[in-house]
Amino acid sequence: MSRETILTAIRRGLKRGELPADQQAMLRGRLAAHPRHLIPARSRLPRAGQVALFVANVEREFGTVARVPDLDAVPGAIADYLAAQNLPSEFVMAPHPELQAIPWPERPLLRIREGRAEASDTVSLQHAYAAIAETGTLMLPSAPERPTTINLLADTAIVLLRASRLVGAYEEAWDMLRAEWKDTLSGGFMPRNVMLVTGPSRSADIEQTLELGAHGPRRLHVVLVDDEAGAL
Amino acid sequence: MHVVTSPAFKESATAAIANAGLQKALANSGPSFIARRASAVARLPEFERLRDIGRDIKNHTLANLDFYLEAYEARVLEAGGIVHWAATAEEARDIVLGICQKAGARTVTKGKSMISEEIAVNDHLERHGITPVETDLGEYIIQLRHELPSHIIAPAFHLNREDWEDQFRKSHTDLPADRVFHERRDILTEARAKLRQRFLAADVGITGANFLIAETGSSVIVTNEGNGDLTQTLPRVHIVLASIEKVVPTLEDATSLLRLLARSATGQDFSVYTTFSTGVRRAGDLDGPEEYHVVLLDNGRSNMLGSEFQDMLRCIRCAACMNHCPVYGTVGGHAYGWVYPGPMGAVLTPSLVGIDQSGHLPNASTFCGKCESVCPVKIPLPNLMRHWREREFERHLTPAAMRTNLALWAWVAKRPALYRLVTRAAAAALGWLGRKRGRFSSLPLASGWTGGRDLPAPEGDTFFARYAKAQRAGKIR
Ligand code: SF4
Numbered sequence A: 001m002s003r004e005t006i007l008t009a010i011r012r013g014l015k016r017g018e019l020p021a022d023q024q025a026m027l028r029g030r031l032a033a034h035p036r037h038l039i040p041a042r043s044r045l046p047r048a049g050q051v052a053l054f055v056a057n058v059e060r061e062f063g064t065v066a067r068v069p070d071l072d073a074v075p076g077a078i079a080d081y082l083a084a085q086n087l088p089s090e091f092v093m094a095p096h097p098e099l100q101a102i103p104w105p106e107r108p109l110l111r112i113r114e115g116r117a118e119a120s121d122t123v124s125l126q127h128a129y130a131a132i133a134e135t136g137t138l139m140l141p142s143a144p145e146r147p148t149t150i151n152l153l154a155d156t157a158i159v160l161l162r163a164s165r166l167v168g169a170y171e172e173a174w175d176m177l178r179a180e181w182k183d184t185l186s187g188g189f190m191p192r193n194v195m196l197v198t199g200p201s202r203s204a205d206i207e208q209t210l211e212l213g214a215h216g217p218r219r220l221h222v223v224l225v226d227d228e229a230g231a232l
Numbered sequence B: 001m002h003v004v005t006s007p008a009f010k011e012s013a014t015a016a017i018a019n020a021g022l023q024k025a026l027a028n029s030g031p032s033f034i035a036r037r038a039s040a041v042a043r044l045p046e047f048e049r050l051r052d053i054g055r056d057i058k059n060h061t062l063a064n065l066d067f068y069l070e071a072y073e074a075r076v077l078e079a080g081g082i083v084h085w086a087a088t089a090e091e092a093r094d095i096v097l098g099i100c101q102k103a104g105a106r107t108v109t110k111g112k113s114m115i116s117e118e119i120a121v122n123d124h125l126e127r128h129g130i131t132p133v134e135t136d137l138g139e140y141i142i143q144l145r146h147e148l149p150s151h152i153i154a155p156a157f158h159l160n161r162e163d164w165e166d167q168f169r170k171s172h173t174d175l176p177a178d179r180v181f182h183e184r185r186d187i188l189t190e191a192r193a194k195l196r197q198r199f200l201a202a203d204v205g206i207t208g209a210n211f212l213i214a215e216t217g218s219s220v221i222v223t224n225e226g227n228g229d230l231t232q233t234l235p236r237v238h239i240v241l242a243s244i245e246k247v248v249p250t251l252e253d254a255t256s257l258l259r260l261l262a263r264s265a266t267g268q269d270f271s272v273y274t275t276f277s278t279g280v281r282r283a284g285d286l287d288g289p290e291e292y293h294v295v296l297l298d299n300g301r302s303n304m305l306g307s308e309f310q311d312m313l314r315c316i317r318c319a320a321c322m323n324h325c326p327v328y329g330t331v332g333g334h335a336y337g338w339v340y341p342g343p344m345g346a347v348l349t350p351s352l353v354g355i356d357q358s359g360h361l362p363n364a365s366t367f368c369g370k371c372e373s374v375c376p377v378k379i380p381l382p383n384l385m386r387h388w389r390e391r392e393f394e395r396h397l398t399p400a401a402m403r404t405n406l407a408l409w410a411w412v413a414k415r416p417a418l419y420r421l422v423t424r425a426a427a428a429a430l431g432w433l434g435r436k437r438g439r440f441s442s443l444p445l446a447s448g449w450t451g452g453r454d455l456p457a458p459e460g461d462t463f464f465a466r467y468a469k470a471q472r473a474g475k476i477r
Helices: A002-014 A021-033 A047-060 A071-084 A170-180 B005-016 B020-042 B047-063 B065-078 B091-102 B116-118 B120-125 B137-143 B161-171 B183-200 B227-233 B251-266 B308-315 B327-333 B343-353 B372-374 B381-394 B400-413 B416-433 B463-472
Strands: A064-068 A092-094 A113-114 A123-127 A128-131 A137-141 A156-162 A193-197 A221-225 B082-086 B105-108 B131-134 B203-208 B211-213 B218-223 B237-243 B273-277 B292-296
Touching: A002 B065, A002 B082, A021 A156, A021 B065, A021 B372, A047 A064, A047 A071, A047 A221, A047 B463, A064 A071, A064 B116, A071 A193, A071 A221, A113 B343, A128 A170, A128 A193, A137 A156, A137 A170, A170 B251, A221 B020, B005 B020, B005 B327, B020 B251, B020 B327, B047 B065, B065 B082, B065 B137, B065 B292, B082 B091, B091 B116, B091 B120, B091 B203, B091 B292, B105 B183, B105 B227, B116 B120, B131 B137, B137 B161, B161 B183, B161 B400, B183 B227, B183 B308, B203 B227, B211 B251, B218 B227, B218 B251, B227 B273, B343 B381
Parallel strands: A064 A221, A092 A113, A092 A123, A123 A156, A156 A221, B082 B292, B105 B131, B105 B203, B203 B237, B237 B292
Antiparallel strands: A128 A137, A137 A193, A193 B273, B211 B218, B218 B273
């Protein structure tokens, strides 16, 4: 009932009735075409420049990045990182096929559990769908193989990103989702949840002074796989 | 609804100026917001052009608000969600309570939401035996202290570290009373541990929304802590509280506004977590809510459409206007007497609770214009405050003495030659009187101004006279 009340009040305020059919068609056209607005020049760079911008922005936001030549080098890079941080060699991993295909047994000391994260997990490993150089932002959509809790519950969040999945601006990442994702429930392209993550969790609520690790991870570590010649 | 104490603005403002703790907090925190925004804006040369774009996106949406809300609703339904339309705060509260009761909820975690404050949903839930737990750190301590937030993005803006420590000792009685907080980090760690338990136990999670997207049926939240994400991911039911003007057409439109939001708010290029939620847990998902509800609140906003206050509906709640406001910087947020403080509150509060209750707020301004100059969607805040003053004047709510003075001033102001003569004489006299200190802390007939602040002494000439002199000297062309 309030639905009609509100819509009527809106139309009264706008001094018109329901929009005429041709104008509705025009607006539907705008939704379908989703025109881009201004895209800042800072990310309009050759590939290598975009990768460098991404890395610089992640570090600026208190994250860290390790670059590795291929997937085979990932177990070593993660083992080294955990050791350097004095963390146990144990983590919960998103059940993503590409993570599952990594040759983990080469590092037999790493203990890995697959699934969603629980409050008791201290380290997690996620698979990034894409990343945005403009602000050093990871795009993490939800899916059975990419649980959302992996992004949130552990104190240390590690994210694997292929350099070939890095774009300059957010708009390009949205277009990747539009082209590649199919949501079975809605029939559209939007996953249930898309997190854009820029650095580790923080709060400035106490005297406007920045502290890392509020409710989410205290550390954010990106393992960047250089799978694209042009990006090096 | 929260009691509106705006009618006591003058008394509250006087008390605020005398409150040493508040003044310390304001002095500590105020300047850092301004500096951080300035440096973020300086790093993005396109910022000014983005402000025009942001304004245009919002204007386009408002002109077609009915269409975009219906489009948005259709997409939410396709993603397994439900949209509840609420014309009033009472209706919104009852919808939320109904969903919680149906879910058999005992505790509810909450992400930061100004709409939640506006409809005072916490009190309503508590009265019905459901415990709401604020999880944003600032909101958490505000809830423990039974206060309203004093700032729209930094709810605990008015508190100092000592206040946090005192309150935590009082509230977390299961912890050793003699524990030491060596640094701010210890306060944060204690809150994190306390709230972790709450996140895991909650049956329902309630968040706000910075944007709703018609193209996809998504609600967007922007946080740095990650509390909003835990709130909407862990419980079985997710409720989004949003007002009708939060909708934008597409992801591209939201993206352009997001480029403005964090920079204007905290001076970050982008907030840590910008999250788009669309409907319920999908088949095979290992986490996420099984129910997804959106409560769409009007509560007076549709009345603003087509009025001189329509521009206010562009607001993206970044808080830049209050961060840059000399009045807010002097009296803090609580003096404004309701949910929304600062310049945006001075315009919005009269629209939502009535000018009869909040007539002082549009007057709490020096008309310095700083708020408009930083507003990311270019809301002409001083002008809108002026409109409220005019309305208040027309409704004869202003005390008679003030009306006579204003009428006299208007009579003089409409006669430029006379105005210049009068102001020039006054400026010369004041300049001469105040030549030693450079300002007045009290002046006959001006106690309304000098009661709360000093009046700088004019330097002996009016703007017009000086402008004319400079022009003659060839300094201005
Ligand atoms: S009025 Fe403008 S500056 Fe103030 S909170 Fe709203 S968008 Fe930000």
